Amino acid sequence: MLLLAIDTSTTAITVGLHDGSSVVAEASTLDARAHAEHLAPNMRDVLATAGAEPGDVTDVVVGIGPGPFTGLRVGIVTGRTFAFALGLPVRGLTSLDAIAHEAWLDGRRGELVVATDARRKEVYAAAYVLGDERADRVSEPTVSRAADLPAETRALPTAGRGPILYAEALPHAVAPLDVSGGALADLAVRRLRESAPGPGELQWVDPGHGFDGLEPLYLRRPDAAPAPPSTKSTLG
């Protein structure tokens, strides 16, 4: 097994490679404005680090957000296309789950909020309970101003860039700040294992099982204004 995990929902353009027993390579670039530039080179780099060819990959997992739309789409279309070109299964996972999972991997337990930058002075947020076995999400992801989250939520330890951007509303910043491809890959392998019928070889079950589909979590409607003429430079 060689699972390639991709996420572009946060500031990190991140890729992880997992061989079924551990993360064998990871590459992240922090650049919120250049997702499409860095993602493919990062994928190339993790494969090279692991001494693998694209054709050796057996599974693809992408973070489906929520995240700022433009960057988020880069990861999803990349994962979908890469998997299609090689005839591989591709699955989606909620990106916020990967942040909570990394906090869990680092030993954190108890309640946790993940709040990431949604731009426009808002955050994407979800609440988790980090138990002995795993991190469980206990609320659906939302988008709102940090200060509009319930007071008891805001008082909890909070991962993601939300508390860095809105320290007053979210005073308890904890690591990590962004999604890491390695944590996403690890989470994906665990979800697979949970959904596998028994010990032995990992195998994929029905597409939805333990995964979140491949549709981006936009959580916002598009702004319904036509492009101004100056940017509408190629109609036709």
Place this chain on the structure above:
Amino acid sequence: MSDEPLVLGIETSCDETGVGIVRGQTLLVDTVASSVEEHARFGGVVPEVASRAHLEAMVPTIERACREAGVRLRDLDAISVTSGPGLAGALLVGVASAKALALALGKPIYGVNHLASHVAVDIVEHGPLPEPTMAMLVSGGHSSLLLVPDVTNDVRSLGSTMDDAAGEAFDKVARVLGLPFPGGPHVDRAAREGNRIAIDFPRGLTTGRDMERHRFDFSFSGLKTAVARWVETRQRAGEAVPVADVAASFQEAVVDVLTRKALLACKEHDVDHLLIGGGVAANSRLRALAEERCAKAGVTLRVPRPGLCTDNGAMVAALGAQMVAKGRLPSDLGLPTDSSMPVTLVQA
């Protein structure tokens, strides 16, 4: 690599998800998924709506193109993709997808200019481009006169619009006349019933000092305003608006300026081939007047069929195939998108 390279081209600069496959100078397939209907009620392209539609259409469109052409991805020689100009978020979807294909398949990638692609597409329709060729690109986004000594690395801009693109003027006049978006085909249809010399609308940048300073530039904003005023005056006086005559007279003003300047450029640069591309090239009156004036001037006119004039993947594949055939080096896997990529930059 063969001189008949098999290239898949991806185009997502605006509201159409285009995937085309070309072998050398032969078009194998041109597949387009359009989100134009989703934009119609806004009277223009909504960038976020277009980007969302590109994401959903991308892989299915690649799949359909390969199936219809009977091409296996692993047999491709290269991937080419529009890296600009265009809507930033829309371009990103196509470029990311193209990179994923190139990486997965171990193929070279060419990030190419959308406008040069509009020129190159005629190679799969009418054969090799004479060097140089004069190209006029007219659409909702561009109105450019280009001198093209070599479409793979030497494209020179002689002029472009100072304000509205020609197609944009069609959209706006259509709105004034109560015709649907996109305006081009509707104005064209209405104009067929009208008298094109009924109203003498202004021809921008065609006289005196304008002609010296902006010899090959265009301006359609004044024309658009003149049409709106003319219609308003009628409406205020309680008179019926002769839609067909307004459409025909407006259209005549646009195509008169376009063809006049294009032929002047041919004459002054001693070029005997004129290529017209872009969505407005589908306009029947533009084609007719260009044919008439080219014939008179001894210039050979080339216009791709309408389906290849609007944005499509075939044009990107056609340019990519030229790049490969001419031995141009591929782009880096880190190639950026550039929403305002200059026309003189053929490759990213």
